[in-house]
Structure formats: C-alpha cells, structure tokens
Amino acid sequence: MKIAVIGSKGLPPRQGGIEHYCAEVYPRMVAQGHQVDLFARSSWIHLPWYQSCRFHGVQVISLPCPGKRGLDGLISSSLGAIACLGKRYDIIHFHALGPSLFCWLPRMAASAKVVVSCHGLDWQREKWGNCSSCLIWLGEQVAIRCSDQIIVVSEALVDYFQDTYAVEAINIPNGPASYWQSDPTFSFVKLLGLEPQKYLLFLGRLVPEKCPDLLIQAFQRLTSTGWKLAIVGGQSDAPAYQMNLFKLAAANPNIIFAGELKERYLAEIVRGAGLFILPSNLEGLPLAMLEAMQEGIPVVASDIPPHRQLIGMNRGRLFHAGDLESCIQMIDWAIQHSKEMKKMAQKAQEHVQTWYGWDGITAATLRTYESLLCPPRSKVKPATELIQR
Known part of the structure; x- marks a missing residue:
C-alpha cells in the first residue's frame, strides 16, 4: 500500500x-x-x-x-x-x-x-x-x-x-512509549530533593483540563507526612494558568516543579515515583498513564471513562473527577495501603503488555x-x- x-x-x-x-x-x-x-x-x-x-x-x-x-x-x-x-x-x-x-x-x-x-x-x-x-x-x-x-x-x-x-x-x-535506561541509584531524583518511592508524580501539560491545581490543593491537605509532590510538564498554552499553579504551590517546599523532562531524566523520575496521579477532566487515552502502568507504578486517577478503561477492574484507584475531598481521600488511602497498590500495579502492567x-x-x-x-x-x-x- x-x-x-x-x-x-x-x-x-x-x-x-x-x-x-x-x-x-x-x-x-x-x-x-x-x-x-x-x-x-x-x-x-x-x-x-x-x-x-x-x-x-x-x-x-x-x-x-x-x-x-x-x-x-x-x-x-x-x-x-x-x-x-x-x-x-x-x-x-x-x-x-x-x-x-x-x-x-x-x-x-x-x-x-x-x-x-x-x-x-x-x-x-x-x-x-x-x-x-x-x-x-x-x-x-x-x-x-x-x-x-x-x-x-x-x-x-x-x-x-x-x-x-x-x-x-x-x-x-x-x-506507551518505551523509556530510556535510567540511573538505578536515582541520582537525578535525589538532586531534585525527592526520595524514591516517597513522592506523588503528575506528568502532563500544565493545562486546565488536566487539573494539576486540584492535585496541588489535595496534596496540601493530605494527612500522610513524609511525601512530596513532583509536577513534570512542558510549556503550557495557558501561561496565566501556569502562573496560578506556581502561586498556589509557592508556600509549600514539598511541591517540586521539575519542568519538561526527556529521555533518561524522564524515565528516572517516573520509575522513582511512589504513586502516579492523573486528575484530568478530559482525556483521549492518556499516554503518560499507559507509560506509568507499563513501568509498574501504582496509579490513582479521576473516574472519567478513559481512566476507567485503563485502571478499572482493580488495576488502580479512581476518585470522583473534580471532587477535591474524594481526591484527598483516595490518595491518602493509596499511601496507607502500599501493598494493595503494588498488586494493582502488577495487574495494570500485565494489562498494558497484553492489550497495548x-x-x-x-x-x-x-x-x-x-x-x-x-x-x-x-x-x-x-x-x-x-x-x-
């Protein structure tokens, strides 16, 4: 053809x-x-x-x-x-x-x-x-x-x-894309002030429909201590929204804006995450989530239909889209139940390998x-x- x-x-x-x-x-x-x-x-x-x-x-x-x-x-x-x-x-x-x-x-x-x-x-x-x-x-x-x-x-x-x-x-x-080889000692992650397996990861464009503002507000009200939030995303088509995110997180030193990352740096920060969080209101089929699932990272996400397709059937945890209290409760639960989340992540990894x-x-x-x-x-x-x- x-x-x-x-x-x-x-x-x-x-x-x-x-x-x-x-x-x-x-x-x-x-x-x-x-x-x-x-x-x-x-x-x-x-x-x-x-x-x-x-x-x-x-x-x-x-x-x-x-x-x-x-x-x-x-x-x-x-x-x-x-x-x-x-x-x-x-x-x-x-x-x-x-x-x-x-x-x-x-x-x-x-x-x-x-x-x-x-x-x-x-x-x-x-x-x-x-x-x-x-x-x-x-x-x-x-x-x-x-x-x-x-x-x-x-x-x-x-x-x-x-x-x-x-x-x-x-x-x-x-x-999902295949990630590069990365440093098993997580030197870049540590340079950012993050501890492997002890941070939440948001990965995506900093735009309103992906709701990183909701995640920042939820993180600031978590009862679990010792965790940080890493926000990884490239330049936004909504600069005013991006500036509002910086202002929202300005008083919290545990929120790290890592900017746009590629190749081994992107691979390292994903592989070091304790939880991958995607609070979007609108997605087609989120590749960042697919890639996190492929890497065996536990996922918490909003309950929009594309997310239900990927992590439904006990492959991750869902919260009500746009609902701050539901988001806080589900992230708290996931942090407190790490063994259950790892089992879900394994199922999610097998699902991606089979169907995607x-x-x-x-x-x-x-x-x-x-x-x-x-x-x-x-x-x-x-x-x-x-x-x-």
Whole structure:
C-alpha cells in the first residue's frame, strides 16, 4: 500500500501523542513493505520547504509553516491534503480533528480511501479560544461526512461517535512509549530533593483540563507526612494558568516543579515515583498513564471513562473527577495501603503488555486499511481481537 499521513507535526518525535504514535506505527508498516509519506511542518523538522528526510524508512516531507500556534496545523494540513491529490495514494490518514477539516479534498479529488483518527475531542480543551475550538469542531463534522473510516483511541470515543452521529468508529488505542535506561541509584531524583518511592508524580501539560491545581490543593491537605509532590510538564498554552499553579504551590517546599523532562531524566523520575496521579477532566487515552502502568507504578486517577478503561477492574484507584475531598481521600488511602497498590500495579502492567502493544496496534491499523481497499475479502475484527501482541 501507498499511505499518506497528515496531521503530525513531524518525525522524529519530541513531544505529543500523535508524533509518538507515528514513530511507532509507520516504521513498522514500512518494514512490512508498505510506502509511507508523512507530511510535516517545516517549523518542526527544520527542513526547507518541500524537501524530505527519512525516519526509519518513512519519508518525512516538509511543508511551509509560519511557526505560530494554531496557524501551523491549519496551514500544514491544508497543504498536505492538496499535495496528496496527484500521487495515487491508496490510503490518506488524517490524525486529529483539526487537520480533518481538509479531508474533503482527497475525498472529492482522489481515489484514495480517507481515514481519520480521533485522539480526543480537542474542541473541548480549554487552551483553545472560541475560534480555534469552532474550527476543530467543524473538522469533526467534515470527518463524519467525508471520511471512509473513523478510528478512535478509547471505548468512550466509540460511544461518543455512535451516540452523537450513529457512526461506527473502530477502537484502536495508542500504546506507551518505551523509556530510556535510567540511573538505578536515582541520582537525578535525589538532586531534585525527592526520595524514591516517597513522592506523588503528575506528568502532563500544565493545562486546565488536566487539573494539576486540584492535585496541588489535595496534596496540601493530605494527612500522610513524609511525601512530596513532583509536577513534570512542558510549556503550557495557558501561561496565566501556569502562573496560578506556581502561586498556589509557592508556600509549600514539598511541591517540586521539575519542568519538561526527556529521555533518561524522564524515565528516572517516573520509575522513582511512589504513586502516579492523573486528575484530568478530559482525556483521549492518556499516554503518560499507559507509560506509568507499563513501568509498574501504582496509579490513582479521576473516574472519567478513559481512566476507567485503563485502571478499572482493580488495576488502580479512581476518585470522583473534580471532587477535591474524594481526591484527598483516595490518595491518602493509596499511601496507607502500599501493598494493595503494588498488586494493582502488577495487574495494570500485565494489562498494558497484553492489550497495548505496538505490533498489535500496527496490525489492527493495516487491517482497517485493507478492509477499505478490499471490502469483500477482508473484515475488520473487534479491537479486542486485534490489539494483542
């Protein structure tokens, strides 16, 4: 198959779930004999316009971009859709709802089958202004009308598209990234003033929908002593919110803002955590949680549907989303019941290894492509049959 990919910032990945997905899945497709062209932002890959490079066999093509938040995605997606029209692709795969605003172009002017992956309902995220949210929502409407197949990353999103549009989406989840080797003595963790296994870890962008403010307030009211809170996250698209977080934690020396961490430093701080906490109100399928589960770190999270999918069935503990008292009680319980939490973490680790492997995710995606190209001969199986290693 000849496959085009639109919506990724580019490869190699530096941050972002879509970029890590592309880095795992498309090289595997190339290794199986398929051709993959990924249209990227020149501001991300730092190549002159329309030049290309290779990432593990994937051809990464640079498209003009101004390097401004919001405009980059809009411009690169539209140019990518136009660039696909004369190249006889079999599959054109759009990632995220915003870029899908332009999926009508290949549907109208090319013979390729159009696939859209929804990694989350991005128009609900508070970081986007009214205009951007409206455009992303419009991308969802275009995807419903113009794509040949919608792929989603969680069971909750399957239900959303069925209930809202009576559209049958296919659930193919993302998988966790593999962490680097890290210092077994936890020298970096100790340099931050943290003691291994004695700190809570929040890992994610510092944005309102992930609710790090709720976690800070909960931590400040914990009855358990001797623990600290490490907040790991990159630059936020909501700087005023980020400043409010700093003010909220300013009087507490046991709250450590570690900034954005990568490679061995990220691996070390995750592996040293006593508990991984994710209090989000909105997620697609949280990769940070998947990665913590893969590393065997006990998890406490809000009870939104994607979190229930991952750590339900006694693989972690859930508290009521947005409820400060419930959050405090559940974290306190988890600290006081470390043996029970370790057993849950082991179950969670086994669950990730069984159902969220990248080989299975790649196979499921290819079968979806094949079902569109050869519908009488191929039938897409349920995700529960496809995502096993």
